Amino acid sequence: MNINEGQQILRALHNGSVPAYEGAKYIMCGHEEERDAILEDLDYIKFKSNGDSHSGFKMIYGPYGSGKSFLCEVLKEEALKDNFVISEIVISKNTQLHNFETIYNKIMVGMRTNEFREFSAFRIIIESWIEKEKSEIISKYNLDPDDNEEDEEKLIARLEDKISLELAKANTTNVSIVNAVISFCTGLLRGDNTLAQKSLAWFAGDTNIPADIKRSIGVKGSVDKGNVFEFLKTLLYIIEKSGYAGLLVIIDEVETVRKERKDIRYQAYENLRLLIDMVSKDNLPGCYLLFTGTEELIEDEEKGIKEHDALYTRIEPIKLGDIRILEQPLIKLSRFDSSQLIEVSKKVRHIHGIVHGWNPESKISDEFIGEYVRSFTNAFGKEVSILPRTFLRNFIFILEAAKKEPMSKIKSLLNISEEQIEEVNKQIELYGREVAMEMEL
Structure with missing residues (x-):
């Protein structure tokens, strides 16, 4: 784990969130x-x-x-x-x-x-498949589509035929699905991004595409309960062909x-x-x-x-x-117990030390963690099920304070404040235990 990953983990916990993707594995306890x-x-x-x-x-x-x-x-x-x-x-x-x-x-x-985590990767996936098919056709027929317009037209025609053939292998019998994929391919090769994007949007289930655009793509209707599994099968085939x-x-x-x-x-x-x-x-x-x-x-x-x-x-x-x-x-899954709170606290303590370049064990010992977990769980009637994220959010504060303040002040934090207890209990009273836990966790 590097410092940047550690920072992301600590920020997520400070905000009461689960660290995304790789960060979660560093603090996973049990399961x-x-x-x-x-x-x-x-x-x-x-x-x-x-x-x-x-x-x-x-x-x-x-x-x-x-x-x-x-x-x-x-x-x-x-x-x-x-x-x-x-x-x-x-x-x-x-x-x-x-x-x-x-x-x-x-x-x-x-x-x-793995490479595209911030936005929908479907366009990247289908482009990857089309690029593979395109390269094979260019190599097989010795085409030069960049400098020869006739070769470009040959490439488009052969690529459309190949796509139709491949989708038939996926048992795609819905003509509109085939036409949408072909239209995306054609738009991509001709530099018509509007056609490519609208074709992709229709295949992705966008139901707000105007009739004239549908005609230009060659599709009718949209995804519905009757055809959704054919869309999914086609999607899976494209994912497979993309590697x-x-x-x-x-x-x-x-x-x-x-x-x-x-x-x-x-x-x-x-x-x-x-x-x-x-x-x-x-x-x-x-x-x-x-x-x-x-x-x-x-x-x-x-x-x-x-x-x-x-x-x-x-x-x-x-x-x-x-x-x-x-x-x-x-x-x-079983409930989170006190031993797991102690285990995850030690992991978070270690990460805090890496990120901030200090030795947190010099102040926040294993004994301190055990005592803090006991005081926290006792404050809520030992009901650990509502505590993990609330607990970790508070434990991050303890670590931040320990880095700057003398130990005499840190020990006073072992006493959970009435305000903390009141806030959770108020949510339980107002919204019910299930909703209160959802808000806290």
Whole structure:
């Protein structure tokens, strides 16, 4: 870890956030078995040169503060380093699971690669594929499209034929999908960025494209529940041809569905069932779906997944006493405990020393950390589940103060202020425990 990475970790924790991508792995405590099980799944489903590719899914759930976000960040980093394309969706009022069109569009917008992490990488991905096909055609037919207009036209014509042939291998029968990819290619080669961008926008699920633009692209309609899986299969084929290992899609905060009215909940759970069926049958090769949610999503009889019998029977765990079988569809994460708070505190202390060039152990000893964790958890009735991010935010302050102030002042901070306790308790009283934990964590 370098100083810049350490600074990013400390800033994220200071703001009450989970460090993004690689930063999370440096302070991850616990859940190594769950991480390894999912990484093993990713290795199984990735594209194979012999065509023996698969798809899969897992649902991780647990209370707030159980480490779902940390685990997902670590998995994203590992997947990116293994040459996967990733995309993360957070279910909310603006991104609803009952609307397949929105989910597909969010997958496209959220796509990232190891090299391109700040914006949607889909254009880079499809351009990479087209560039490979273009180079092969130029080499095969000895064309010089840069200096010869006739060769340029030959290149475009042969490239359009090749794209049609390749998409046929992906079982893309939707003419509009084929035309959109070809129009993007043509726009790219002719320098018509408007055509290229509009073609890409349509393929990415943009539903606000005018009729005249659609005609110029050669498409009709848009992505919908009836054709969304053909769009996804085409997307996966392009990802494979571009040389990537597969696609990891994280669908976060699925428990939000519980807040919808009954008919919308049912449709959302039905869409979840359809997605699970598709990957369970290897109908989306190279794709892995990772869902996250709270305990209520799984255990709530009235508004949770149990409300949809067909869905629940597909993921219902087989109980073998206290034996955990991580190969099952559902993985429950345990609560964050005091020993993990101590462990993560030591890691954060080490990072703080690297970033600021000092020896924090000279003031913040292991004994001090243990005592601070005890005082913090006791202040909240030993309910560690609401503490991790709140605790770490305060611990960063302790480290900052320890670097500048004498130890006599630092020891006084072992007493958690009434204001801190009051603030969390007020949120619990006003909004309920679930919302209060969400606000704090």
